[in-house]
Amino acid sequence: MSDPFAPAPEWEWERVRPPTGRGRPTLAVFKLASCDGCQLSLLDHEDALLRLADVVQIAEFAELSSASMPGPYDLVLVEGSVTTPADAARVAGIRDAARRLVAIGACATAGGIQSLRNFADEPALARRVYAHPEYLATLADSTPVSAHVRVDAEIHGCPVDGGELLEVVAATLAGRRPITRPHAVCEECKQAGHACLLVTGRAACLGPVTHAGCGALCPGVDRGCFGCFGPSESPNTSSLAAGLARRNISEKSLRRLLRTFTAAAPAFATESARHGDV
Ligand code: SF4
Ligand code: SF4
Structure with missing residues (x-):
């Protein structure tokens, strides 16, 4: 497995500056197929979030606020795996709007618990679970974000460690490589x-x-x-x-x-x- 925190070519040196002239750098959090647990890990750090809100503009974060700003965004955190054609189209749009995209959690980095269906007969499972499986539009497999778009970094865990998440946000703002734990x-x-x-x-x-x-x-x-x-x-x-x-x-x-x-x-x-x- 490649180093998930290997910097993008300009990662280490380019301090994030707002591309839109909107003042503070913008942070957006999106979810795909997921349980929201990784977003909650970030919300658990209430005091740090309040300080964070002083230095970034939280442009999109459905678990936190109904406020919604259009992109582009300086830093995007994506939770969840890609399980439907709609997810695949959406994550492509999110990538287009993101200067830095970080996949957070087991769903976004490895397909998550829902990837258990990758090893099963998915149509047969759908027939057993749903009264009208014909209404479902799913991809054959549950896949990580990196299988669809370029990802600048990945944060592991189910859920992620909120402190590690904040470190990646801080490192992005400071224009340095995140300090994370590479060991077992x-x-x-x-x-x-x-x-x-x-x-x-x-x-x-x-x-x-x-x-x-x-x-x-x-x-x-x-x-x-x-x-x-x-x-x-x-x-x-x-x-x-x-x-x-x-x-x-x-x-x-x-x-x-x-x-x-x-x-x-x-x-x-x-x-x-x-x-x-x-
Ligand atoms: S990685 Fe785990 S906690 Fe995070 S969204 Fe997926 S299932 Fe929920
Ligand atoms: S030291 Fe032993 S118990 Fe601890 S994580 Fe490793 S294998 Fe598991």
């Missing part, structure tokens, strides 16, 4: 002083192959990491899967472990496919 959950787990669930045999854990950012929440309460921050950089999923198999974790359990929040992320999708189809 195991490092956070060791820093927190938790006993390793794999070593002690108490649970299967995706920590060695999962992007940091949660502070090892699940291992902290004796639950194995579910991988909601998606694959870390250069994850050795096959080695971890082989190790879990030696601990008598079944093929089905392995598959389910890898197919949860970021099932369509290539590193998890490829490894899960080695452990059966359904």
